Amino acid sequence: MGETATYTDKMSVRHILIIISGIMITFGCSALVFSTWSAFQAYVPDLLGVPTTQWALYITVLYLAEAFSAPFIGNLLAKTDIRIVLSASALLVGVGFILISLIKSMWIFYVAGLMMGLGEVGLLWLAVPTLCNKWFNQKSGTIIGACMAFTGIGGAIWLQVFNALIASGMDVWTIYMIWGVAALVTSLPFTLLCIRSTPEEAGCLPYGKPQTASGKPAGIDASKAMKSVAFYAVFLLAGIINLLTIVAQQFPKYTKSLDDGTGTFIAVGVTMATVMMASQAICKLALGVCADKNSKLSFFAACACGILGVLLVWFGTGSAMILYAGSAVYGFFFASCVVLVPILVRQLFGQREYPQIYSRVSMFVNIVGAVGAPFWAFFGDMSYSILFTVAIVLMVVVLLLGIFCFGKMKGLQADWTE
Template sequence: MGETAKYTDKMSVRHILIVISGIMITFGCSALVFSTWSAFQAVVPEQLGVDTATWALYITVLYLAEAFSAPFIGKLLAKTDIRIVLSVSALLVGLGFILISIVKTLWIFYVAGLMMGLGEVGLLWLAVPTLCNKWFNKNSGTIIGACMAFTGIGGAIWLQVFNALNASGMDIWTIYMIWGIAALVTSLPFTLLCIRSTPEECGCLPYGAPQTASGKPAGLDAGKAMKSVAFYAVFLLAGIINLLTIVAQQFPKYTKSLDDGTGTMLAVGVTMATVMMASQAICKLALGVCADKNSKVSFLAACATGIIGVLLVWFGTGSTMVLYAGAAVYGFFFASCVVLVPILVRQLFGQREYPEIYSRVSMFVNIVGAIGAPFWALFGKNYPMLFTVAIILLVVVLLLGIFCFGKMKGLQEQWTE
């Protein structure tokens, strides 16, 4: 009894540091990579003298690097000191931006995309859900939502920084240098000093009462989970959701195509992206809180707002306020990728071998993400077709989600410790 008395499942400074670290790596590295490239897309291809689709291939490289490294990084996070994995990941992201700033050619974007992809698979897709599930038995969905909200908050802030720097006449390559330094400053102090793989390393227990009498995590083993039909359904669902988040990166280009020659519509598009980032930040927290209570209702609401948001952007071109409203509403669906998907995976398959199972889902998420930028870019200026395809895919996501929730009770009955 004396040996275990030092351990506590109460909220401690160490638990709070985990949350702060999750917030900072999403606010910095993840927001800079995923939430601002749409603004650069409107400027950089012209400076390099290439078409948008060719330049956007670096996003494909980024997602492919994430996809094929996800199972490997998932195992590293389970077996290696997480501080080492995440610190190396942050260095790859920051140095990728700095290389772009220095070399200033098309091919360096592909190299940087590879580096950033290897870094972000740990920082965004795996670290936050894995740490939250290890450190929090209670309210883990809320914590995931709070951390992931800062990809949106960070995106909103960094997009406005980009707007201000670009409007001031600053060279685009200097902005990339600032992005690289910001990525390093907002991540390394936290990955090196604040994070530990498990609460037991700090003399703590996961916050909240354990979910099983023994305190051991319950769930399906990875092999059994990946043989279930529900695994392939959530596999597809997660990938399509990620594809649909990327369509929002077309908003600045879409509004630029509506320009009357004054140049104001590009700024409207960037502002739409900012509004969506701010919206999805709020919605990530809301989704996390709601999913802890009722994940099915949260999922249905997310799909509904996705469809409404697309329709508002499509048919709201006569009013900038309607366009902003559409971007804000779509932000609710946008939030589901990094909040609802990990929660759904945990509720279907449990925590027993969660990192390995979720890393496989993340692999497909990023394979689909790899084709996302060129896929949507191929529509060119045929925006009616683009928005029609988006709505069809949203309906597919809805049907896959309903199927997964229908299988949930049966899978949970098979969980073991």
């Protein structure tokens, strides 16, 4: 224990419960929403008698709901008991799935997309970074990475469950009901019973030595931060990174365009998607660990992996193993959106008004997410050479924005107050 008794150097059961809660939130609600909708896409539009593009619009509704509610949810997390906010968020996600199961109509998907978007902005984008910043002065990057890894791990597991249920003859409406119950069971016990807004509410102290002698959160006022050039740089950086993660959705379609009639490349594309999901899960943890030691080096490594991954996929068509390697390497860059960006925001602007600041960043991230799929599909329809060229150019832009942000970091930290 430190001399001022403002932190502990041992993790208690309460600290471990925070980590487990973060894992369960991402494994359940977040993975069910974001990592399995493409599996339903093969069945639901035909059952409803609507075009796939019309059905998939509910994902756009979901992202836009996340984007425009992010500042509001960020303020709630800063001022309201986090148990209330996250439990309500989990209910929105679970009930959204259940309504789809019961009503079986196109319009309910748009309603559910709105509900899930309102829920996921807290559960996926804000909960884990906010809790980590308040409960852990040290190793927060590692913990964020470990929690976020379970969106990928959860996705891989839930997709296998989906395939098994479909193979058994179960209809998709029943699976939606199972998804709704699973979302509630994997979240509510933890959001209601295991978490608190601050360690002090649970009779604990934050883990690890604090950044200030008093132990109080230090940082820049949100209003001041949002007037700085660095805020707009990280704002753009985060959005472009999310846009670049969506390019990976084009990999299966890209390999299909290479197919020689044997179906070999189609199978390769499906395997690439699986490799990507597994890789980004592992890389989220690895990136969190690395960022705790050196966030700048981690950022440069992520950008390098992004560029290398695209080049391997682009020029590695002569070998399935090279395509798989490209997908795996790209996973390290993919992981940076939900791991490295919150760490960078914290290092630039501090913890004092972190939820308000990061929620504004996540707003733009989700706006980009809403337009990302048609953006890359447009370039893919033109030429995959154009698509990959645009991707590499945007990665260079991300790299330059990151260099700018790290250059401003010391000056911003000098203005931190408690």
